[in-house]
Amino acid sequence: MTNIALVDDHALLRSGLAGVINSFGEYKVIFEADNGKQFIEQLKKNEKPDVVLMDITMPEMDGFETTKWIKNNAPGIKVLVLSMMDDDNSII
Numbered sequence: 801m802t803n804i805a806l807v808d809d810h811a812l813l814r815s816g817l818a819g820v821i822n823s824f825g826e827y828k829v830i831f832e833a834d835n836g837k838q839f840i841e842q843l844k845k846n847e848k849p850d851v852v853l854m855d856i857t858m859p860e861m862d863g864f865e866t867t868k869w870i871k872n873n874a875p876g877i878k879v880l881v882l883s884m885m886d887d888d889n890s891i892i
Contacts, residue, residue: 801826801827801828802826802827802828802850802851803828803830803847803848803849803850803851804821804827804828804829804830804849804850804851804852804853805829805830805831805832805833805839805842805843805849805851805852805853806818806829806831806832806833806852806853807832807833807834807835807836807838807839807852807853807854807855807858807863807866808832808834808853808854808855808858808882809834809835809855809857809858809859810855811834814832817829817853818832830846830847830849831845831846831849834858834859835858835859835860835861835862835866836858836860836861836862836863836865836866836869837860837861838860839852839861839866840861840866840869843874848874848876848877849877850877850878851877851878851879851880852870852877852878852879852880853880853882854866854867854879854880854881854882855881855882855883856881856882856883857883863881863883867879867881
């Protein structure tokens with residue numbers, strides 16, 4: 801089982817993604833967060849996800865800051881970026 805965390809400030813998008821992900825037998829969404837700060841708080845209360853689906857543009861703590869925090873504090877977690885941005889430099 802691959803555990804997934806969703807970090808995005810759009811609740812409807814998170815809900816839809818969670819439904820799709822949970823429909824696959826080998827994946828499970830273990831928690832969701834509105835922003836990076838909430839992700840860190842959820843991480844303290846839940847098991848670590850294997851993969852985080854991360855939005856880049858969020859209030860309080862954006863995807864750039866959160867991914868840097870993950871790299872420094874939980875390097876075993878893989879991050880996949882979700883974005884409506886079409887600027888390659890921002891994503892890279």
